[in-house]
Amino acid sequence: MYNFISGLYDNTATLRNPELDALAEIWRERRKGLVESGEYQEFNKKLEREWAIETGIIERLYTWDRGVTEVLIEQGIEATLITHRGGMPRHQAETVAAIIQSQENVVEGLFSFVKNEQPLTEHYIRQLHAEFTTHQDAIMAQTADGQWMEVSLLKGQYKKHPNNPLRKDGSLHSYCPPEHVQQEMQHLVSWFDGLEKKREKPEVLSAFLHHRFTQIHPFQDGNGRVARALASIVFLKHGLFPLVIRDSERTEYIDALEGADGGNLKSLCDLFARNQKKSILAAFSIEQSVQQARHARTVLNSGLQLLKNRFKAETGRMDEVFNMAERLRVKTNEQLDLIVQEYQKEFAEISLPDAMQYNIYSLSDGNRSEKRDYFRSQITTIAAKHGYFANLNKHCGWASLAIKSLNHFQFVVAFHGLGPVHRGIMAASSFTLFRIPREGDPEKTDVIGLHRASPDFFQFNYVEPMESVERRFDEWLDSSLAIGLAEWQKAVSQELGT
Numbered sequence: 001m002y003n004f005i006s007g008l009y010d011n012t013a014t015l016r017n018p019e020l021d022a023l024a025e026i027w028r029e030r031r032k033g034l035v036e037s038g039e040y041q042e043f044n045k046k047l048e049r050e051w052a053i054e055t056g057i058i059e060r061l062y063t064w065d066r067g068v069t070e071v072l073i074e075q076g077i078e079a080t081l082i083t084h085r086g087g088m089p090r091h092q093a094e095t096v097a098a099i100i101q102s103q104e105n106v107v108e109g110l111f112s113f114v115k116n117e118q119p120l121t122e123h124y125i126r127q128l129h130a131e132f133t134t135h136q137d138a139i140m141a142q143t144a145d146g147q148w149m150e151v152s153l154l155k156g157q158y159k160k161h162p163n164n165p166l167r168k169d170g171s172l173h174s175y176c177p178p179e180h181v182q183q184e185m186q187h188l189v190s191w192f193d194g195l196e197k198k199r200e201k202p203e204v205l206s207a208f209l210h211h212r213f214t215q216i217h218p219f220q221d222g223n224g225r226v227a228r229a230l231a232s233i234v235f236l237k238h239g240l241f242p243l244v245i246r247d248s249e250r251t252e253y254i255d256a257l258e259g260a261d262g263g264n265l266k267s268l269c270d271l272f273a274r275n276q277k278k279s280i281l282a283a284f285s286i287e288q289s290v291q292q293a294r295h296a297r298t299v300l301n302s303g304l305q306l307l308k309n310r311f312k313a314e315t316g317r318m319d320e321v322f323n324m325a326e327r328l329r330v331k332t333n334e335q336l337d338l339i340v341q342e343y344q345k346e347f348a349e350i351s352l353p354d355a356m357q358y359n360i361y362s363l364s365d366g367n368r369s370e371k372r373d374y375f376r377s378q379i380t381t382i383a384a385k386h387g388y389f390a391n392l393n394k395h396c397g398w399a400s401l402a403i404k405s406l407n408h409f410q411f412v413v414a415f416h417g418l419g420p421v422h423r424g425i426m427a428a429s430s431f432t433l434f435r436i437p438r439e440g441d442p443e444k445t446d447v448i449g450l451h452r453a454s455p456d457f458f459q460f461n462y463v464e465p466m467e468s469v470e471r472r473f474d475e476w477l478d479s480s481l482a483i484g485l486a487e488w489q490k491a492v493s494q495e496l497g498t
Helices: 018-031 038-058 066-075 079-086 090-115 122-132 178-197 202-216 223-237 247-261 266-284 287-293 296-301 304-318 320-349 376-386 466-496
Strands: 138-142 148-152 359-365 390-404 408-418 425-438 441-452 458-461
Touching: 018 266, 018 458, 018 466, 038 066, 038 090, 038 223, 038 247, 038 266, 066 079, 079 090, 090 122, 090 223, 122 178, 122 223, 178 202, 202 223, 202 247, 202 266, 223 266, 247 266, 304 320, 320 359, 320 390, 320 408, 320 425, 320 458, 320 466, 376 390, 376 408, 376 425, 376 441, 390 425, 390 466, 408 466, 425 466, 458 466
Parallel strands: none
Antiparallel strands: 138 148, 359 390, 390 408, 408 425, 425 441, 425 458
């Protein structure tokens, strides 16, 4: 049975993402100086291409590996490239290129829609669907007796027949019956308008709009593409970026939508927020090249003294993030000290006679210490694996938990700048390593087995309140510790042959 859509509950605080809120505020301050630059326009163009490509891959309109996508993002949507790189026959590649081009036209149109401050209406949503399906004339539909047949696609029109899919377990997933679609869409547009007027956060508003639209599934086909376009509109209205759901995130995306079907919108909000964070951090990376390209005379004419005054004030504000990093380092060290106090005696008690004494201990050094760069090589390597530039020039601190048993293991949390230029944004990374005696000089050690201790790094900045940063950090640190110590336990098991 179809469950009619509902509005968003009043208590949405748990759905909001303070990290995105703070990062978005920094971005909106910075983007004013970038929007007219060729580098920023090229960045946006590539993001639009990626959106156009990935939104069709998610729906399995076509499929290939990520390498093909990256070539098309860089060089443009060309049938020749699709044939050469994707291994498609020429006629099929031309059809796919036309579909992607239609999708690229749609995302370009989203910017115009937002710029003109148009209200979201049913008419506009139907128009989006018609544009998406410009080069899609038919779909495969299943009859009541289970037979598949090709039927004409209604472009820009609500469905005339049910489109309820079968789940893997054989049960039927019920979308809105055709006779109730228009009423449900009216409710959706009305609720969305109300939430906009209440200034709901973009990650919550976009997730709500996307999910409720997919609950209705008003069109024969193309509902997912339209849903992601609607979610993108929300972010564009807030000065952010189109929502790109990549094929690598497809399972997580579908799971989050199913969770929302059960009343939990949090996972979808978090996924959308995380994708926006990636886009913002990528945009920051072009800022330095844009600044360098500006002509000195233009900078002087803008008022050098005013810029100096603003720089002084803004730099002081941005440097607050260094104090935040130090607080997090101390917090980490205190947490590691508690573990040491709890287990140090037990490690000592199981040390074998006439053998190396087992031990567990913690170490930590802040930015002003001579040992601040002790893990420089490991920090930069782990940052590269996460896909960002670790800046150790302005600030670097770390805290470590070491275990000497059958091996010499270390779990490390490091704090450092994010990006080649200090913009008040920092990162914490966690990793594990093992130390072995250096050949020919057993008093010294070499590092082996360097691994990330978290699937993602921790980002924080001078805008987000410290209490919010600490709440997020506590959860991230707990997860990193569990992953890191599991690496130690695995190594012990291998040493013992169990």
